[in-house]
Amino acid sequence: MKKLLILIVFASVFLHFYPQPELTEWYEEQKARVLTTFSDATDTRVRLKASKIYEDLEPKLNAFRPSEIERLKEITSSRKNVNAYFGEYCSNKRDVKFHATNQELICRTIGKYSSML
Numbered sequence: 853m854k855k856l857l858i859l860i861v862f863a864s865v866f867l868h869f870y871p872q873p874e875l876t877e878w879y880e881e882q883k884a885r886v887l888t889t890f891s892d893a894t895d896t897r898v899r900l901k902a903s904k905i906y907e908d909l910e911p912k913l914n915a916f917r918p919s920e921i922e923r924l925k926e927i928t929s930s931r932k933n934v935n936a937y938f939g940e941y942c943s944n945k946r947d948v949k950f951h952a953t954n955q956e957l958i959c960r961t962i963g964k965y966s967s968m969l
Contacts, residue, residue, distance in 0.1 A: 900968035902928045908961050916954055923949050924958065938962045 867875065906928040913921055927937045941947040942959035950958065 899931065900965045902931045902934045905934060905958075905961055905965065908964075909958065912957065917951075920950050920954055927958075934962060938966065 906924060909924065913924075916924065927933050937947075938959070941955065942962060946952070947955050
C-alpha cells in the first residue's frame, strides 16, 4: 500500500512539472464527457420534446415535398438536432434542402420554443 501511494505521488509530481500534451488532452476529453453526463442526468429545467415542433407543422405539411418531410423528421428527432439546425440555418443561412418559405416556417416554429430547447 505504501509503495502504491509513493507511485501515485511520484506520478502526480512528474505530470505537474513535465506535462504531457496527449495525456492532458485525454484528461480534458474525459472530464468533459463526465461533466456532460452529470449535467444531463441532473438537469431540472423544463424541456420541450423535439416532436412538438413536428406536430405544430403537421397541418402545414401539404406544402412540403416528401424529401422535405423526411428532412424535417430527421431534424425533429432530437433536441440536439433542433438546436443545431436552429443555430446554423435560422440565422440568415440558406438550407438548400428546403424551399425558402418552408425553411422560414420551420425557423419561425422553432423560434417560438427556442427558450425551452
